[in-house]
């Protein structure tokens with residue numbers, strides 16, 4: 001019996017990897033343009049890190065973490081997201097001392113034991129970034145503008161929704177008002193909302209049930225309960241987005257599945273992925289660095305799901321083709337094979353993508369292979385040609401052929417072929 005991959009864990013096959021590399025290339029380039037540096041953090045962390053940051057009453061911590069006890073009896077978790085780990089590293093290495101405002105990004109796998117479906121996996125990958133050390137509203141707008149640019153340069157059209165979740169000064173009063181409102185609907189809500197009414201009341205607002213949403217039509221809005229500081233911040237973020245010409249809509253029902261957010265939150269939404277509408281999401285988390293034992297520094301960031309981006313790119317027909325090779329060496333006969341073998345290797349040292357058949361197949365089958373590999377050129381060497389000191393260079397697109405003198409040493413021949421092909 002063959003062994004299959006785990007449910008919710010997916011192989012990324014070579015033809016898909018091309019799209020992934022394109023996504024990562026564009027994202028990295030844009031992160032660098034905005035002054036971000038890459039940080040790589042471990043996949044395993046102490047469980048406590050995620051409980052303290054994401055929040056005990058969240059779905060992630062309650063039921064989705066891959067947690068196990070290691071050989072020393074410590075509770076370890078495979079990271080369900082990147083923010084907590086990056087902040088742990090930031091605090092542990094005192095990175096704030098090096099630079100007052102740090103801009104960090106990381107790319108890698110995350111693990112959540114969710115029910116797999118289209119765009120939702122148990123191992124998924126995020127492009128995620130964090131800015132630590134500034135609470136200026138202009139920064140919030142800049143971070144959203146960066147997310148927007150990544151999607152734009154990928155050729156995706158996505159909508160940006162934003163909200164403010166207030167701060168520890170104003171949110172508790174809003175929570176009380178919301179709990180009182182929900183009390184009026186006790187017994188009429190879905191099982192999750194009934195439970196969350198008390199444990200995590202804000203989360204009821206993004207419930208997917210039509211019945212619950214009907215009940216929440218007249219729910220109090222967080223935006224009417226912001227303190228002066230949060231209200232001013234929110235206005236200034238919106239102004240920043242306007243100045244940068246980033247289209248957005250305000251969604252006062254947007255709450256996030258992680259407890260650390262304060263003030264600005266945002267989601268990048270599509271209707272092209274069924275239930276999994278968020279391609280990316282993020283927000284501000286001003287108390288989190290302190291909560292993790294660091295200095296009292298504000299922060300903001302976002303994460304984008306690479307699987308979801310790749311799905312959207314595929315759906316919009318933007319398949320990235322596997323890169324073709326530059327030159328296929330088709331050699332017939334023992335002596336020609338010998339010459340072809342060293343020539344192919346030398347061509348690679350000159351920067352060319354070169355290939356040849358090592359199996360000694362017929363010329364016809366080698367030319368078929370050259371076609372399949374997407375080669376731009378084929379160099380045909382038969383023993384007869386070799387005896388005359390000649391090979392035939394065929395342009396695989398135009399089918400034009402020219403005779404190439406082989407009577408030179410391999411390095412010189414490879415250099416002249418490389419020059420000839422690279423100039424095309």
Ligand code: HAM
Nearest residue numbers: 081083119120121124278279280281282301302303305
């Ligand atoms: P999040 O909303 O949990 O935020 O995840 C961010 C993105 O990761 C989602 O919008 C989605 O594209 C992708 N994603 C999440 N779960 C899955 C899954 N099971 N399968 C596939 N893709 C998924 C965070 O993780 C925060 N750390 C983002 C952040 C960074 N906030 C501030 N800084």
